[in-house]
Amino acid sequence: MSCTTILVGKNASYDGSTIAARIEDSASGMFKAKKFIVVEPKDQPIHYKSVRTDCEIELPDNPMRYTCVPNVKKWRGVWGACGVNEKNVALTATETIAVNELVLGADPLVEYVEGEVKKGGIGEEDFVTIVLPYISTAREGVLRLGALLEKYGTYEVNAIAIHDVDEIWWLETIGGHHWMARRVPDDAYVVNPNQLGSDYFDFEDKENFLCSDDLKEFVEENHLNLNKDGKFNPRLVFGTNSDSDKVYNTPRAWIMLRYFNRNSYKWDGPDADYRPDSENLPWCLVPERKITIEDVKYVMSHHYQGTPYDCYGNNTNPNEKGIFRPIGISRNDVLGITQIRPYMPEAIRSIQWLAFGSNVYNAIVPFYPNVRKTPEYLSNTTLKPSVENVYWANRIIAALCDPHFNTTNQHVERYQLAVQSKGHEIINKTDKKFLAEEGQIDVHDLLEEANEEMAAYLEEETTDLLDTVLYVASMAMKNGFARSDN
Structure with missing residues (x-):
């Protein structure tokens, strides 16, 4: 699975909303049909069973109504993508990421073999269904999902955004049973393209950072900390640095940061501050101006227009044109943008913006999620x-x-x-x-x-x-x- 995420803090957005946006992309060679629905409490399962792993979970008996954007074909599970519940809490799951060999050796992923039943392990197919109907705040969502990961484990490495009217949290899974989460600064935006993104973590700051209870000890016991400056950079501890990242992942972060902070840094040329293959791109920045929904849609449709790398451009140099993976790609299934507005009453506070298919050619459309049915x-x-x-x-x-x-x-x-x-x-x-x-x-x-x-x-x-x-x-x-x- 490959996706792209952008998160916008309330003081960085045009109207004071918290905004979370993610594209769900199909894997190579696949196109997954999606639909937009409402799940009523009576239709929410109490005894939940994962499709891919047969993992069985007893869910609370008091779910809330929520929206989601599941797969039409359920052969691989629900894959709810994104949604908003009755308490105006939104969740988008997931951004597929990766961790390094030392991490996987210390806390292996829960074994998953195609075609075999395995009692254990939750993943992207499950997260919206087993978390969103039961949380009243974003922080509560982080703690619920973290507890589920610790108990059941996961067979893949993912990142999940959860937000309410005040806070946006970004949770990243670490190996099979560990996790960490960081609160998005109110005045900043975050970009994340299929990589473990967080570039700073403070174990002492419980207001802005949460994690597995034993994560610090886990790092020390397994000699994972490669930092030399006294700071804790999760990318160096948990992340990967593969050659494929430099053509598939980091260029997407580069083009989004370049769009919102065009004048803050030099992005092009041999003496650029940041290049498409830079290993130290910031996880978050304060934008040069406030960010609109249309800005989010534009960057989530990007194919490197305005650069030599545009796959539709007129650059005749084959060594540059189309060499990087676009954000607006043929395999976009759905772009979901959840917006929670502080200036509106709770009944109409949230908007769920949706665009289906390749983002280069679609339009983003707003819908109220506090409904009993969808069009x-x-x-x-x-x-x-x-x-x-x-x-x-x-x-x-x-x-x-x-x-x-x-x-x-x-x-x-x-x-x-x-x-x-x-x-x-x-x-x-x-x-x-x-x-x-x-x-x-x-x-x-x-x-x-x-x-x-x-x-x-x-x-x-x-x-x-x-x-x-x-x-x-x-x-x-x-x-x-x-x-x-x-």
Whole structure:
């Protein structure tokens, strides 16, 4: 699994919200259909059983309603991706990361063999389902997930973001049973692309750092600390530094940091402060200006435009063009951005923004998660291609546009502007209506109506874009011929 994450502290965002965004990407050679649903308490299991490992967990009997974006095909588990619960706590799981051989030797991953049943181990397929319905704060979520990891172990190395209206926490698993978590500074943003990201940890600061009770002793006993300056850099202790990181992972962090702090450092040339292969890119920075949802969508769609590495660019040097793994890649399944707004009443505080398919060619769309049902255009995704749902419609659009990028890009940009503008318009209108009529209207009816309006507009615009790019691509077919051609 490969993903990209960005987290925005409340004082770094444009409106004081905490914002967490992650793309769930399929593994190479795969494309996973996704849908957006609400899980009611009556539908939440009490006796939970993992699909991949057969791990059995008894869950509390008082779950909350929550949203999630699961796989349509459940053969590998739920894979809830991201969601928001009734208490306005959001969780996104997971960013696949890696730890080094010393760590895995000291605390091996719970053994997982394809096709064999193993009693033990939880992973990405489980986290949203077994954590989100039971937590009232982000910190509570970190502690719950940490306790589950210690008890059941994990067969993979992951990072998970959990946030509420005040705090964003980033939890990284360490080997089979250990973990650490860091609170995102309020005035900063964080980028993380498939690497163990945290570059600082303070065992004494319990307000901003949490971990397994024995993590410090675990490091000392197994001689893991490679730091020489007295500081504790988890990347040096737990992380990896492979050659593949320099083309697959670190360039994604570099392009995101470059976007938000363009003037703070020199990013290009032989004397750059940071390069795409730099091993010391900051985990978090204070941005040069406040960050919007559209900024997040833009960087989560990046293919290195404005650099020699753009896979769609005109650079003729084969040693540079397209050499780095884009953020906006063909295998994007879903981009989820959860936004928790401090200036709104709890009933309408959260927004879950979603975009399906390759991010270069889709639009980010807002939905209220405090609802009992979601629009069919997002919830009825089928396993077979169909333009009746947004996942497949955007997948088809991307496949048509990719070989005709220069002639379709203007149409995609117009689509993104229209859909994202309408999203803000509907949110503003609905917020005002709720504030004006609070106590006189059913909030679920109001928010479901807003979501349906957004979905209807999205379907109309997506269908129009599909019609346009299909025409452009058809006109460029190599077997085109008319009598006037000779």
